[in-house]
Amino acid sequence: MFGSSAKVLPKGVPDCLKKRQLLNDKELSPELCRNYGEKFLALGFWEDALEFFLLGNYQPGLEKLKDLAIEAGAPHILARLGNHPQEVWRQVADRALKLRKIQFARRALELAGDKDIADELAASSTDNSS
Secondary structure, X not given: OHHHHOOOOOOOOOOHHHHHHHHHOOXXXXXXXXXXXXXXHHOOOHHHHHHHHHHOOOHHHHHHHHHHHHHHOOHHHHHHOOOOOHHHHHHHXXXXXXXXXXXXXXXXXXXXXXXXXXXXXXXXXXXXHO
């Protein structure tokens, strides 16, 4: 059954429709953005937390997500947080490689400006999968 694995959200955490309404609400306060962002972050919903932290310009939450993205080797989250030095992208790539997230490592290397290394990584992962 398709719907049986759906996660029930705790009380006070908006579902996807309510979340969309909140994110489109021009009057949503920074305090509510922080609160919702923290709730989503506690559940491990980084993308949702990011949306609220960005909307509310909540810097401590954005910094926390940056640290988590580096630790998890998650360039897609880090990229949404703005520009970063080449060393940070390389750190993300190294972490992603340690976690065997080859495509994430490749993307982080591309964002670091290391296209040649990213291409080599992509080629070697293709060779290993055949």
